Amino acid sequence: MAEASGFSRRKLISLVGAAAGSAAAYQVMTSLGFAEESPYRGPIRLDGDPKGASVLVLGAGLAGMTAALELHRAGYRVQILEYNTRAGGRNWSLRGGDTYTELGGATQRCDFDAGLYLNPGPWRIPYHHHGVLDYCRRLGVALEPFIQLNHNAFVHSTAGFGGTPQRIRTVKTDFDGATAELLAKATRKGALDAEVSKEDQEILIEALRSLGGLDKDLAYRAGPESSEFRGYAHDPGGGLSARPVDGEPMALHDILTSRLWRGLQNFLLYEFQTTMFQPVGGMGGIGEAFARALPPNTIRYGAKVTTIAQDGHGVTATYQDLANGGAVRQAQADWCVCALPLTVLSQIPTQVGPKMKAAIDAVPYASSVKIGLQFKRRFWEEDEHIFGGISYTDLPIRQISYPSTGYNAGGKGVLLGAYTWNGPNSYEFTALSPAERVRRAVAYGSQIHPQYRTEFETGIAVAWHRVPFTLGCAGDWTDAARAEHYDNLCAIDGRIMLAGEHASYIPAWQEGAILSALDTVTRLHKRVLAA
Amino acid sequence: MNVSSISRTLALLLATCGGAAAQEHALHAAVPSAGPAMSEGKTFTESGGAALTARVCAACHQAGGEGAVGAAAYPALRHNQKLASAGYPVTLMLYGLRGMPPLGRMMSDTQVADVVNYVRTHFDNPYGDAVAPGDVKAARP
Numbered sequence: 045m046a047e048a049s050g051f052s053r054r055k056l057i058s059l060v061g062a063a064a065g066s067a068a069a070y071q072v073m074t075s076l077g078f079a080e081e082s083p084y085r086g087p088i089r090l091d092g093d094p095k096g097a098s099v100l101v102l103g104a105g106l107a108g109m110t111a112a113l114e115l116h117r118a119g120y121r122v123q124i125l126e127y128n129t130r131a132g133g134r135n136w137s138l139r140g141g142d143t144y145t146e147l148g149g150a151t152q153r154c155d156f157d158a159g160l161y162l163n164p165g166p167w168r169i170p171y172h173h174h175g176v177l178d179y180c181r182r183l184g185v186a187l188e189p190f191i192q193l194n195h196n197a198f199v200h201s202t203a204g205f206g207g208t209p210q211r212i213r214t215v216k217t218d219f220d221g222a223t224a225e226l227l228a229k230a231t232r233k234g235a236l237d238a239e240v241s242k243e244d245q246e247i248l249i250e251a252l253r254s255l256g257g258l259d260k261d262l263a264y265r266a267g268p269e270s271s272e273f274r275g276y277a278h279d280p281g282g283g284l285s286a287r288p289v290d291g292e293p294m295a296l297h298d299i300l301t302s303r304l305w306r307g308l309q310n311f312l313l314y315e316f317q318t319t320m321f322q323p324v325g326g327m328g329g330i331g332e333a334f335a336r337a338l339p340p341n342t343i344r345y346g347a348k349v350t351t352i353a354q355d356g357h358g359v360t361a362t363y364q365d366l367a368n369g370g371a372v373r374q375a376q377a378d379w380c381v382c383a384l385p386l387t388v389l390s391q392i393p394t395q396v397g398p399k400m401k402a403a404i405d406a407v408p409y410a411s412s413v414k415i416g417l418q419f420k421r422r423f424w425e426e427d428e429h430i431f432g433g434i435s436y437t438d439l440p441i442r443q444i445s446y447p448s449t450g451y452n453a454g455g456k457g458v459l460l461g462a463y464t465w466n467g468p469n470s471y472e473f474t475a476l477s478p479a480e481r482v483r484r485a486v487a488y489g490s491q492i493h494p495q496y497r498t499e500f501e502t503g504i505a506v507a508w509h510r511v512p513f514t515l516g517c518a519g520d521w522t523d524a525a526r527a528e529h530y531d532n533l534c535a536i537d538g539r540i541m542l543a544g545e546h547a548s549y550i551p552a553w554q555e556g557a558i559l560s561a562l563d564t565v566t567r568l569h570k571r572v573l574a575a
Numbered sequence: 576m577n578v579s580s581i582s583r584t585l586a587l588l589l590a591t592c593g594g595a596a597a598q599e600h601a602l603h604a605a606v607p608s609a610g611p612a613m614s615e616g617k618t619f620t621e622s623g624g625a626a627l628t629a630r631v632c633a634a635c636h637q638a639g640g641e642g643a644v645g646a647a648a649y650p651a652l653r654h655n656q657k658l659a660s661a662g663y664p665v666t667l668m669l670y671g672l673r674g675m676p677p678l679g680r681m682m683s684d685t686q687v688a689d690v691v692n693y694v695r696t697h698f699d700n701p702y703g704d705a706v707a708p709g710d711v712k713a714a715r716p
Contacts (some may be wrong), residue, residue, distance in 0.1 A: 113644060127645075127646040133640075147637075147643035147645050147649065148637050148638075161664060253598055304665075306592075385674075386673070386674060387674030388647040389645055391673070392647070405673045407674070408671045408673075408674055408676040409676070409678065410676075440613040440614075468613070468614035468616075468617070468618065468620070468631075469614060470632075471619075471630075471634045471678070472613045472630050473613075473629070474635075475630050475632075475633040475634040484613075502662060509634050509635050510635070510643075511645075513636070513645060513646045515645060515646070515649065546692075546709065
């Protein structure tokens with residue numbers, strides 16, 4: 045497809061560029077599909093000899109390990125200090141046999157069957173997070189589709205439709221159909237004459253009929269047109285029972301007042317659009333792959349950083365060696381890439397200027413809770429024909445996500461039985477014991493899936509404000525705080541620079557962590573070569 | 576049983592029985608197995624310092640107010656001399672501090688005052704000069 049009428053697209057672009065300037069060329073590139081909106085431009089190239097310079101990286105999450113991997117490849121001597129006894133940070137999967145102790149001392153053992161897991165942190169990758177996808181490709185992390193939108197999952201409101209869960213398919217189709225009918229009829233009555241030309245009105249009506257499932261009278265009602273979108277009261281079959289029966293659409297009033305339309309936004313937003321991905325076997329596979337790609341012994345585990353000092357020659361981090369009774373040790377290097385969460389870094393005496401310190405102190409961390417529930421059988425598939433996807437509810441659990449793997453094979457399965465993000469319920473769940481969180485997730489979820497009551501086996505709950513290595517979920521920037529502090533947070537202060545999702549405009553996403561690390565090591569490398 | 580453990584037990588009882596029962600919302604109350612009720616919407620619905628402290632503050636500072644230590648720490652509310660000045664916890668509630676979110680923005684003036692007054696008179700803290708909702712209102716952004 046590169047050639048059109050013997051005239052290459054590249055040639056066309058260069059002609060447009062010469063004649064009309066680069067802005068016009070960019071526009072043409074965009075419409076021809078060459079230009080990308082993502083800032084990720086493929087593997088970074090750190091050309092030039094760093095002459096044995098060393099870098100101390102703090103934190104073996106995705107940001108820290110991205111920085112370490114690229115600096116190592118460019119010829120730097122790299123060492124990482126990590127608080128946990130594993131790599132990955134918030135990139136993490138809890139699998140059967142794992143134990144997890146939260147702040148406050150409660151220890152949970154994950155009793156999931158083999159192959160089943162919970163991703164307590166990140167769990168899905170948008171197709172436009174090119175950095176994460178590229179590292180997965182380079183590090184050999186196999187991906188599979190993550191189902192964000194499943195038309196057969198539910199939207200649920202305790203108040204709407206008597207508390208009965210409704211299929212996303214019917215709510216979405218009936219909302220679209222009813223609004224298409226209203227707009228088509230308003231257009232036909234001349235209500236849009238001032239805004240839309242007569243010619244465009246005819247096309248608009250045709251589009252609304254086509255996309256909204258309207259019949260020849262521009263009505264959205266029970267009939268073959270609407271059934272092709274919303275499905276049937278009785279599906280078409282074979283033999284004598286084959287004849288389909290059309291279903292009666294919901295009344296627009298009922299959809300509006302139920303507020304079920306609120307849940308539909310989760311399928312429209314850019315960050316949730318198809319295709320999304322997940323690593324086969326758990327998101328934690330990415331962190332594990334990064335750790336394998338680093339030279340042996342790059343990461344020192346069980347290292348709790350207590351101070352970070354710098355002078356004109358280098359950086360010294362003091363840390364407690366947790367595996368050896370907290371023995372105080374030091375690590376030194378020419379430079380430091382600090383990829384610790386700001387919740388942690390803000391409590392560590394750090395020798396940086398007042399602007400960076402103010403920025404480090406300026407970001408509260410979001411609250412989030414995730415609860416994984418194992419059931420004896422995949423009743424959501426067997427009984428309700430829900431294969432992957434997410435049901436949204438106004439109950440405190442907010443979401444139920446069905447596994448995007450292992451479909452239609454019977455056996456056990458793990459649901460994400462709650463996923464809160466900020467708001468009162470997130471703190472209330474966090475304040476409960478892990479067992480009580482799980483108990484409530486089962487109780488609330490049984491309002492949507494009554495099978496919970498008989499099929500539930502075991503669960504595990506992770507409340508991010510009680511996670512010992514982050515004390516919170518992710519940087520929760522306000523626009524005002526960003527305007528005042530963001531650039532100062534990302535600037536190089538002497539020999540110290542930061543990386544992590546908090547140092548990005550994609551907070552709480554792994555892509556933000558990776559892009560911030562690539563940006564910071566690129567600037568570091570320039571400075572090293574210039575020295 | 577000493578005074579502090581009695582007050583702790585009392586706080587727990589209030590939080591899990593009386594205080595919560597008073598908060599039961601009609602909708603969630605219809606599901607007794609999930610109870611006690613949790614807040615609906617974007618603000619906390621608990622009332623009273625005991626319930627709010629047990630169901631919000633305890634998320635990080637723990638049920639006994641003892642705080643917690645990991646890669647960094649949640650300071651103890653217990654025996655905390657920084658609470659001597661009432662303005663300090665009021666400010667923390669409304670503006671947060673470092674990683675701590677400004678939770679008072681999801682509470683009414685009365686709720687914030689109740690939390691501050693409760694914490695300053697429990698967990699071995701002897702600070703009896705109460706703040707009023709009006710003080711909280713004046714301190715909001």
